[in-house]
Amino acid sequence: MSGKCGLFFTSYRAEDAVFPSRFQKLCLAAFFLALAVCPLFLNTYHLSILNLMGISVIAAVSLNLLTGVCGQISLGHGAFVGVGAYAAALAVRAGLPFIPGLLCGGAAAAVVGMVFGLPSLRLKGIYLAIATLAAQLILEYLFLHWDAVTGGLAGVAVPPPEILGFQFMGDERMFYLIMAVATVCTLAVTNLMRTKPGRAFVAIRDYYLSAEIVGVNLFTYKLRAFGVSSFMAGIAGGLWGHYTMYITPEQFGIGQSISFLAMIIIGGLGSVQGAVFGAVFITLLPEVLSAGAGGLGSVFPDMATYFLAMKEGIFGLTLVLFLIFEPEGLAHRWRLVKAYWKLYPFAH
Amino acid sequence: MKRFLTMLVVAALLVPAAAWSADTIKIGVLSDLSGPTSDVGRPYAEGIKAAGAWLNSQGGIAGKQLELIQVDYAYNVQQALAAYKNFISKGIVALQGWGTGDTEALVQFVAKDKIPDFSASYSAHLTDPAKAPYNFFVAADYSTMLRAGIKYLKDNFKGAGKPKIAFIYPNHPYGLSPIAAGKDYAKELGMEIVAEENVDLKAMDATTQLLAVQKANPDFCWIGGTTASTAVILKDAKKLGMKAQFFSNIWGIDENLIKLAGDAAEGAISLQASAGYDDAGPGCELIRKVTNGQHQVASYIRGFASMLVMAEGMKRAAAKGELTGPSIKAAVETLKDYDPMGLTPPISYTPADHRPNMAAVLFQVKGGKMVKLATSTLERKAEWLGK
Numbered sequence: 001m002s003g004k005c006g007l008f009f010t011s012y013r014a015e016d017a018v019f020p021s022r023f024q025k026l027c028l029a030a031f032f033l034a035l036a037v038c039p040l041f042l043n044t045y046h047l048s049i050l051n052l053m054g055i056s057v058i059a060a061v062s063l064n065l066l067t068g069v070c071g072q073i074s075l076g077h078g079a080f081v082g083v084g085a086y087a088a089a090l091a092v093r094a095g096l097p098f099i100p101g102l103l104c105g106g107a108a109a110a111v112v113g114m115v116f117g118l119p120s121l122r123l124k125g126i127y128l129a130i131a132t133l134a135a136q137l138i139l140e141y142l143f144l145h146w147d148a149v150t151g152g153l154a155g156v157a158v159p160p161p162e163i164l165g166f167q168f169m170g171d172e173r174m175f176y177l178i179m180a181v182a183t184v185c186t187l188a189v190t191n192l193m194r195t196k197p198g199r200a201f202v203a204i205r206d207y208y209l210s211a212e213i214v215g216v217n218l219f220t221y222k223l224r225a226f227g228v229s230s231f232m233a234g235i236a237g238g239l240w241g242h243y244t245m246y247i248t249p250e251q252f253g254i255g256q257s258i259s260f261l262a263m264i265i266i267g268g269l270g271s272v273q274g275a276v277f278g279a280v281f282i283t284l285l286p287e288v289l290s291a292g293a294g295g296l297g298s299v300f301p302d303m304a305t306y307f308l309a310m311k312e313g314i315f316g317l318t319l320v321l322f323l324i325f326e327p328e329g330l331a332h333r334w335r336l337v338k339a340y341w342k343l344y345p346f347a348h
Numbered sequence: 349m350k351r352f353l354t355m356l357v358v359a360a361l362l363v364p365a366a367a368w369s370a371d372t373i374k375i376g377v378l379s380d381l382s383g384p385t386s387d388v389g390r391p392y393a394e395g396i397k398a399a400g401a402w403l404n405s406q407g408g409i410a411g412k413q414l415e416l417i418q419v420d421y422a423y424n425v426q427q428a429l430a431a432y433k434n435f436i437s438k439g440i441v442a443l444q445g446w447g448t449g450d451t452e453a454l455v456q457f458v459a460k461d462k463i464p465d466f467s468a469s470y471s472a473h474l475t476d477p478a479k480a481p482y483n484f485f486v487a488a489d490y491s492t493m494l495r496a497g498i499k500y501l502k503d504n505f506k507g508a509g510k511p512k513i514a515f516i517y518p519n520h521p522y523g524l525s526p527i528a529a530g531k532d533y534a535k536e537l538g539m540e541i542v543a544e545e546n547v548d549l550k551a552m553d554a555t556t557q558l559l560a561v562q563k564a565n566p567d568f569c570w571i572g573g574t575t576a577s578t579a580v581i582l583k584d585a586k587k588l589g590m591k592a593q594f595f596s597n598i599w600g601i602d603e604n605l606i607k608l609a610g611d612a613a614e615g616a617i618s619l620q621a622s623a624g625y626d627d628a629g630p631g632c633e634l635i636r637k638v639t640n641g642q643h644q645v646a647s648y649i650r651g652f653a654s655m656l657v658m659a660e661g662m663k664r665a666a667a668k669g670e671l672t673g674p675s676i677k678a679a680v681e682t683l684k685d686y687d688p689m690g691l692t693p694p695i696s697y698t699p700a701d702h703r704p705n706m707a708a709v710l711f712q713v714k715g716g717k718m719v720k721l722a723t724s725t726l727e728r729k730a731e732w733l734g735k
Contacts, residue, residue: 048433052426144521153521154473155452169460171433244429245456250449250521251425286427290419311382311422 018190035179039172047171049287054178055240056279058185060263061272062232065189067261068269069198070225071205072120076113076132077233077260079139082252084109084234085241086143086150089158098161098242105238106231112139113230120222124208136257143249155248158241174243181239185232190272192228201225205270262315266322268329277330289314372415373408373662373671375400376435376443376463378450383422385447387575387604388647392468393418395651396444398638403659410666414659416444425449429457436461441673442658444651445469448522451483458482462673464661464680466654468647470598470621471525475702476734482677486654486692486704487621490522491529491735492726493597494570496708497619498530500724501568501593502537514543514561514592516554516581517572522599523549529735530570542566547581549573554581555588562590571596579608586612593617603645606716617721619708622649622692624718629690631656653691657704660686693723701733 009015019025039047063077088105092098116135123131143150150156161168161177168177192198200221203211212218241247259282267278289311326333377396380389400416408414417438419431428450435443443458445451445467451474458465459482466484467474472491474483488496498513505511513534517523531541542564545557558581561569569585569592571578578600585594594616595601601618623632625644635644635652661680665671668679678699685694693707706728710721 043437045430045434045437048430052430141519144519144524153471153524157456157479244453245460246453248449248452248521251453255424283426286424287430290427290431311420 039175044171047175051171051174051178051243053280053283054182055236056263056283057182057276058236059233059260060275060279061186061189062229063260064264064275066225066229068264069193069205070201072222072225073129074132075129075257076116076135078252078256079136080109080113080230080233081237082139082143083112084237085247088238089156089241089247092159098163102235102238106234109234109237110227110231113226114223117223117226121219136254140249140253155246158245158247160245161242178239186272197224262319266329268331271331274329274331281330285315286311372413374415374417374438374440376440377416377418378428378431378446379418379420380423380446381420385423388599389446391645391648392651395648396655399652399655402638409659409662421450423447423449425453429453432457441671442676444654455480455483464673464677466658473734477700477702484680484702486657486695487650488705488708489703490526490597492706493619493708494526494530495533496724496726497595498534498537499726500710500722502539507567510538510540511568512542512566513539514564514566514569516545516547516557516569518549518577519546520549523572547573547577549577551577551580554584558584558588562588566592568593571600574599575602575605575608579605582609582612582616598646603718606713613713616713618711618718620646620711621709622646622653623690624720631689631691634689649691653688656688657695
């Protein structure tokens with residue numbers, strides 16, 4: 001059956017494919033099939049976790065594009081998600097259908113992202129991080145005080161999404177919608193990384209001076225990175241708003257920005273797969289800890305309270321341990337695991 | 349040794365939670381036991397659990413025992429949502445919520461799933477059933493409290509001319525919530541608003557803002573933060589020698605604040621919603637019995653009262669028929685001047701007005717203790733609903 005050993009390409013087109021081997025394609029098909037049927041076996045709680053994971057995946061993949069691929073540190077991602085959420089909510093309440101509203105949210109977030117990406121022309125590294133932190137704080141202030149647009153502290157109620165008369169009400173239907181959008185976004189970023197702008201981003205990250213010598217216009221490509229990344233953050237925000245059906249300024253704080261950064265660091269900077277792993281890991285971590293504390297609680301009642309109190313500490317500890325022992329993240333560990341199985345019993 | 353520990357952890361994770369009989373009334377409890385508001389969140393959660401245990405010892409509701417499913421969400425909205433979905437999958441009929449973050453995020457969900465949510469977030473817009481049909485709480489909302497405080501201070505003002513009032517609050521939804529209402533009412537009563545300053549919830553120093561307030565020389569000064577920032581403000585005010593009468597609400601001045609601020613808290617007025625631990629009354633006696641005389645802070649008493657009010661609604665619903673979310677909501681809305689064993693001023697809800705009462709119980713810090721001053725009651729004005 002398998003006459004060939006390994007990957008053997010006979011055309012450039014085959015070599016360029018996103019998933020070159022037949023095994024990868026089969027695995028992907030099986031994965032999507034599992035996703036499609038899992039709502040039949042999972043209850044609302046598990047589906048809600050998967051929904052939160054899907055939204056986090058979109059946000060993490062977009063932040064990875066900006067920070068991991070293009071090298072621009074951004075602490076304002078939580079606020080860009082918020083801009084998308086508010087813009088999409090307002091667009092839908094003004095009468096636009098769901099998908100144009102979502103794209104509106106993305107566009108608004110892209111514009112705001114590019115405005116706050118202007119400092120990237122002159123600032124690098126930690127200084128850019130402070131500038132994007134300023135973006136986060138300014139936008140938080142705007143969410144809280146611009147009553148006419150964002151409703152201030154009362155927030156905005158968002159109707160559930162509706163496409164061609166079909167209402168996406170409830171976790172099961174939102175699951176399909178969120179997974180569809182997440183798939184499209186992930187695929188888009190993967191393809192973007194294989195095109196000229198993607199290669200330009202990588203060049204800027206690796207060494208901006210060399211990139212400039214080679215002919216990459218630093219400013220326009222950095223702005224483009226901010227724009228595309230914020231557009232997808234806006235899409236994630238729009239989905240979040242439609243999922244919770246009520247957005248308030250408290251949901252888009254600095255904690256969210258740090259959470260997204262943690263996702264891409266733990267997952268692995270620079271790889272889309274890493275961003276997905278990181279998003280899944282960070283979303284699952286508090287739930288696993290709660291479940292663990294619950295399980296321990298029935299055996300050691302007092303210990304459970306202390307365990308729960310350490311949740312924030314455990315989050316920080318995980319981040320630090322990953323940076324020390326696995327700086328290239330879960331994606332790297334996954335590659336090592338795959339290599340081990342592929343090459344067994346040889347070491348390399 | 350390592351293998352034994354690993355096996356122990358795995359076994360602990362595999363042991364399912366204690367098996368309950370299917371015939372219990374499940375209530376979800378969202379608590380902040382380890383997050384930013386845990387200093388008041390933990391006593392509140394303990395109050396709820398104590399009330400639940402007492403109700404179960406009295407035979408439960410309609411013969412069924414109450415099962416409280418508690419989750420610590422550490423004030424993280426995403427975790428609150430996940431915990432809520434978990435509760436729904438376990439079949440709760442009612443929810444004891446906690447802070448503004450989770451209560452706001454869940455407003456639409458509890459309305460859609462028809463689960464009454466008794467929160468500890470007393471935001472005014474949660475009292476309007478048109479916007480938040482399934483939200484209740486047992487203390488007067490923040491705006492009503494501020495108005496009641498202003499009314500008491502105006503009525504007892506002994507100086508000449510217009511009383512001067514200043515507002516100090518954090519730039520946060522909780523802090524901003526009552527300010528507009530408070531300013532309007534102060535103007536209506538003929539007070540002069542002389543200063544307005546922002547002091548963050550996590551502030552370590554408030555001298556700059558207080559110097560500006562001191563220049564305006566107010567008679568009264570509202571502090572809209574939580575105990576941490578209130579302690580900072582009071583200590584800095586004492587340092588500057590400010591003579592204004594400071595007043596705050598339940599989250600600003602309580603027994604913890606006296607420990608944090610020491611003498612600087614002397615004379616400060618607190619707008620509470622419940623009786624104190626040492627007060628007379630059947631409810632306080634019960635709490636003293638249940639806690640073996642160990643002093644509990646106001647949050648504990650409010651948590652206890654919240655559970656009692658919810659239980660009263662459940663009893664009425666069970667008497668009429670089935671115990672479901674909508675039936676509990678309808679039953680709670682029939683409560684008129686219901687007195688939860690003297691723990692709070694009488695509570696009334698209607699289908700069009702979820703404000704429990706229009707009263708604030710004023711305490712003043714005298715000699716390191718909270719001493720009851722008076723109860724200030726306002727008229728239940730329709731135009732104040734939801735503001």
